[in-house]
Amino acid sequence: MCGITGIFALRGNPDIDRALLDRMNETQHHRGPDExxxxxxxxxxxxxxxxxxxDLSSGQQPLFNEDGSVVVVFNGMIYNYRELMTELTALGHVFRSRCDTxxxxxxxxxxGEACVTRLRGMFAFALWDRAQQTxxxxRDRLGIKPLFYAALPDGRLLFGSExxxxxxxxxxxxxxxxxxVEDYFAYGYVPEPRTIFASVHKLSPGHTILLRRDEGGEPQQRKYWDVPFKPGSARPVDEVAAELLERLRETVGTHLVTDVALGGFLSGGVDSSAVVAMMSQLTGESVNTxxxxxxxxxxxxxxxxAQVAQQFHTRHHVETVDKDDYGLIDILANLYDEPYADSSAIPTYRVCQLAKQRVTVALSxxxxxxxxxxxxxxxYAMAEERVRSSLPDSLRKPVFGFLGRHYPKADWAPRVLRAKTTFEALxxxxxxxxxxGVSIMPDRVRSRLFSAGFRRQLQGYHAIEVMRGHAAQSxxxxxxxxxxxxxxxxxxxGDILTKVDRASMAHALEVRVPLLDHQFVEWVSSLPPDMKLREGEGKYIFKKSLEGTLGDDILYRKKMGFSIPLGSWFRGPLRQPxxxxxLGPLLRETGIxxxxxxxxxxxxxxxxxRDYAAPLWALLMFASFLRNVLHASPAAELPAARVA
Structure with missing residues (x-):
């Protein structure tokens, strides 16, 4: 795992500022401390x-072809590199290393550009072809590895892993x-392709950008892959479960290629337990967990x-974390570089810190x-969908709209009486x-959060447009x-993979995600929906396939998640901070x-x-971003957006 960065002149061939490039590179030293x-x-x-x-002894980057006319910087892992090496060697290409890069x-x-469709793995890379001036x-299909870019007014393109x-x-x-900003306070992160800065973009998963010198124009993202969701033929559950187990074993196997110590995250949930089980079976050794x-x-x-670790005889390592582990707030702001409000980033940071003490690669x-x-x-959404489909819109919208507007927000009441959110959704x-349902701050709260001046700046924009845009392409x-x-x-x-990438790379730990192998994802997407969610049981077919591998108390116990007690923090140890x-000048002076x-x-x-834990955490992390990133950057004299 690595960090890449670069500067590209969109017009002409000016000299590149070596000192600037070196500074850009060194900001990501944590991603690649070896070289x-x-x-x-x-x-x-x-x-x-x-x-x-x-290939620890070679494979240094930037890496070139035979005549030095093509050069690449690469972050990630190509799991089918050996097969591609064989194919490309047969086509006349000469390799000087055994490195996937x-x-x-x-x-x-x-x-050419279609090369990305031949790569199986997680990756973000920049490749320069001098002969074609291209x-x-x-970026990989699911967005496991990040890539940011910005076209500057002076004609330069900057890019980097962070x-x-x-x-x-x-x-x-x-x-x-x-x-x-509107997106962040709705989702808790800034979805692709936006970033918190108007001048910077994320390269979207499954996309490329191809630039030829002096062609002009803004960089345009091109999609090369999408999750197909193409229905497969109907088959018995037992047959599908058996094939699923074989495909799981195969995808985990492809992720075990390494020349360094390897292990796995183990929460005791279904997913991590399944991966660890496959690792143990495939390696025949005690896995570090x-x-x-x-x-x-x-x-x-x-x-x-601990139960799964005992079953598969892993070398299990556990670290106990104080539930009041809130000392990472400012550290997280520096890790993520933009506002990020998933509080499970705290335990994720800690488990990566623990893993790095024993391994360099971990599967999750x-x-x-x-x-x-x-x-x-x-x-919950499917239950709501059944109600929607049973009532005509002419009745459903006005009735539930009225109830959603007028039913009290009763955070203090028993859950059965907290119906306002459900009425609004219906x-x-x-x-x-x-x-x-997924918003960390509902519309009625977000509309009150922003100043009148900021709402004018939004010009009617609403964060749902992100989902609307993807739904139109579904x-x-x-x-x-x-x-x-x-x-x-x-x-x-935007959330899960961003969290794991930054937390792991902060400790120079490579995390691999076999359940996001694109071939596995494509096949799973073809399965009927009722094999995934059946009679209120999520992961139905996945659990069925694992019944001979994991116990029912692992497969069918209530899901806990990786949560922390925000509500009590804000009423206790974090009350004053x-x-x-x-309430100090930092947020006030933005005018937002x-x-x-x-x-x-x-x-x-x-x-x-009231329970405002999620909105308050989002605000706390936004303030930390302003303090630790925006105001601490080399251009600190450039103000945050004033939108009063």
């Missing part, structure tokens, strides 16, 4: 930080994107991880919930209802499959917020009258 390299020629500069995983330059020579930027590498250039405009335990039983599931179970409809919200269509109209598709396009890359951060409403949220939450 660093740069390549500069007129109009092009490429930087690389290496974490050595395969070298496959990319020869694949480009052979297949730069190719590419936003901080671009922020090393003082010429980068720091203007906040109002639409990204890592878990986090909490000193509060309400948040601790380490006993289940991420992707299982998106593939197999494991999130509880799918169950008044909406499928996409609106799902957006409403290859399926089945309600459950559509929601899975939306998560694969938004929540998975919360007020100092949110209605400060009276923030004061109201803080007061009502701390008194116990």
């Amino acid at each position: 660093g390299g740069m390549h500069l020629e007129p109009g092009v500069g490429l930087g690389h930080r290496r974490l050595s995983i395969v 070298e496959v990319i330059v020869h694949a480009w020579e052979q297949w 730069l190719l930027l590419a 936003l901080k590498s671009l922020l090393a250039d003082p010429a980068l405009p720091r203007q906040l994107d109002p639409c990204a 890592c878990s986090i335990a909490f000193n509060d039983p309400a948040y601790d599931e380490s006993q289940y991880a 179970g991420d992707g299982g919930d998106e593939n197999f409809a494991g999130y509880r919200r799918y169950r 008044a909406r269509d499928t996409v609106e209802g799902y957006f409403h 290859p399926t109209d089945d309600p459950l499959s559509l929601l899975q598709y939306l998560d694969l396009k938004t929540y998975l890359p 919360l007020g100092d951060s949110l 917020f209605d400060m009276a409403f923030i004061e109201e949220m803080v007061s009502q939450h701390q008194s116990g009258r």
Whole structure:
């Protein structure tokens, strides 16, 4: 795993600032502490930080073809590189290493931009072809590895694995994107292709950018892959379960290639337990496994991880974390470079820290919930969908709309009486209802959060447009499959994979996600929806396939998640820091917020009258971003957006 960065002149062949490129590269030293390299020629500069995983003695980057006319910097792992090496060698290409990176330059020579369709793995890379005066930027299909870019007014293109590498250039405009701010306070992250800065974009998963010198124009993203959701033929459950187990074994096997110590994350949930089980069976050795335990039983599931570890005789390592582990707030802001409000980033950071003490590569179970409809919200959404489909719109919308507007918000009441959110969701269509369900801050709260001036800047923009855009491109109209598709396009890359990439790379740890192998994802997407969610049971077929491998107390226990006690933090140890951060001048001076409403949220939450834990955490992380990233950047004199 590595970090890449670069500077490309869109017009002409000016000299590249070596000192700037070096600064950009060194901001990502944590991603690749083993080695660093740069390549500069007129109009092009490429930087690389290496974490050595395969072919430790060679494979340094930037890496060239035989005559030096094609050069690449690469972050990730190509799991089918050996097969591609064999194929490309038969076609006349000469390899000087046994490193997966070298496959990319020869694949480009052979297949051009279509080379990305031949790569099986997680990747983000930049490739320069001097003869064709062409730069190719590419990102893997599911967005496991990140890539940021910005076209500057002076005609230069900056790119890098993390936003901080671009922020090393003082010429980068720091203007906040109002639409990204709206997105953040709806989703808890900034979905692709936006970033918090108007001048910077993320390369979307499954996309490339091809740039030819002096062609002009803004970089245009091109899609080369999508999750197909093409229905397969009907088959018995037992037959599908057997094939699923074989495909799981195969995809985990492809992710075991490494020349360094390897292990697995083990939470005791279905996904990570399944991956560890396959690892143990395939290697025939004791696998290194890592878990986090909490000193509060309400948040601790380490006993289940220990049970799986004992079953498969793993070398199991556990670290107990204080449930009040809130000292990472400012560290997280520096890791993520833009506002990021998933509080499970804290235990994720800790488990990566623990894993790095024993291994350099760890396999995780991420992707299982998106593939197999494991999130509880799918169950709730389908229940709402049944109500929607049973009533005509002319009746459903006005009745449930009225109830949603007038039913009290009763956070203090028993769950059965907290119906306001459900009524609001039932008044909406499928996409609106799902957006409403996943938002960390509902429309009625977000509309009060922003100042009148900021709302004018939004010019009517609403964060649901992100989901609307993906829904319009969806290859399926089945309600459950559509929601899975939306998560694969938004929540998975924007939240889950971002969290794991930054937390792992902060410790120079490579994390691999076999359940997100694109061939596995394609096959799973073809399965009937009722094999994923059946009679309220998510991951139905996945659990069926594992019944001979894992016990029922692992497969069918209640899902806990990786949560932390935000609500009690803000009423206890973080009571004063919360007020100092949110009610001081930092947020006020942006002009973005209605400060009276923030004061109201803080007061009502701390008194116990309302539960504003998620919105307050989002605000706390936004303030930390302003303090630690925006105001601490080389262009600190450039202000945050003033939108009063």
